[in-house]
Amino acid sequence: MSAGVPLRVLVVDDQELVRAGFRMILERGGLDVVGEAADGLAAVELAGSLAPDVVLMDIRMPVLDGIEATRRIVTARPETRVVVLTTFDLDEHVLAAVDAGANGFLLKDLPPGDLVHAVGVVARGDALLAPALTRRLLEQHAARPRVEARERLAGVTDREAEVMRLVASGLSNAEIGRSLFLSEATVKTYVSRLLTKLGVRDRVQLTVLAYESGMVVPGAR
Numbered sequence: 001m002s003a004g005v006p007l008r009v010l011v012v013d014d015q016e017l018v019r020a021g022f023r024m025i026l027e028r029g030g031l032d033v034v035g036e037a038a039d040g041l042a043a044v045e046l047a048g049s050l051a052p053d054v055v056l057m058d059i060r061m062p063v064l065d066g067i068e069a070t071r072r073i074v075t076a077r078p079e080t081r082v083v084v085l086t087t088f089d090l091d092e093h094v095l096a097a098v099d100a101g102a103n104g105f106l107l108k109d110l111p112p113g114d115l116v117h118a119v120g121v122v123a124r125g126d127a128l129l130a131p132a133l134t135r136r137l138l139e140q141h142a143a144r145p146r147v148e149a150r151e152r153l154a155g156v157t158d159r160e161a162e163v164m165r166l167v168a169s170g171l172s173n174a175e176i177g178r179s180l181f182l183s184e185a186t187v188k189t190y191v192s193r194l195l196t197k198l199g200v201r202d203r204v205q206l207t208v209l210a211y212e213s214g215m216v217v218p219g220a221r
Helices: 014-028 038-051 066-076 090-100 112-123 131-142 145-151 158-168 171-178 184-198 203-212
Strands: 008-012 032-037 054-058 080-088 104-107
Touching: 008 014, 008 038, 014 032, 014 054, 014 112, 032 038, 038 054, 038 066, 054 066, 054 158, 066 080, 066 090, 080 090, 090 203, 104 112, 112 131, 158 171, 158 184, 158 203, 171 184, 184 203
Parallel strands: 008 032, 008 054, 054 080, 080 104
Antiparallel strands: none
């Protein structure tokens, strides 16, 4: 996305009124809604032809659900970011969305301004999870077997581990930089290096790995 060019958003939901509401909110927030889809299969096709920056994805839809649609989109277009929106605060949906490659997960009843903000956050490359869902997600992943996750961290340096812990706590690159007395550009380099070294797609999966490995414990300060 070039500077000054509105973010391109694809809205996916099987309810027309919901799509219309999202379109209105996003366009009022200065974003460009390039298309709408009523099912997951149509979403995959439109993501390929319209090349949106961000896809707002419902979970429960006919033909193809939002989880599988997310998986297909991020596989075909890694540069496209996906924010999953649902009315269902259920653990299996959170876990499945993250495992499918979603970059954000929000409940549909969030305030309009938060929706516009969420699109901007994921477009910049940050992860975004609703607070109530974050706790559930991390508790579930922290309860998983940790041996393999710990082994993956064997090559992580002390400084990289510091950055990873702060990413897992939800801090932005700028906030991490202030905490560690590093420039934002340096933090970005550390995060990019961690993603490559650990073979994870984005900050969401980096956070999950931090909890799975026991590097970060839910509720600990």
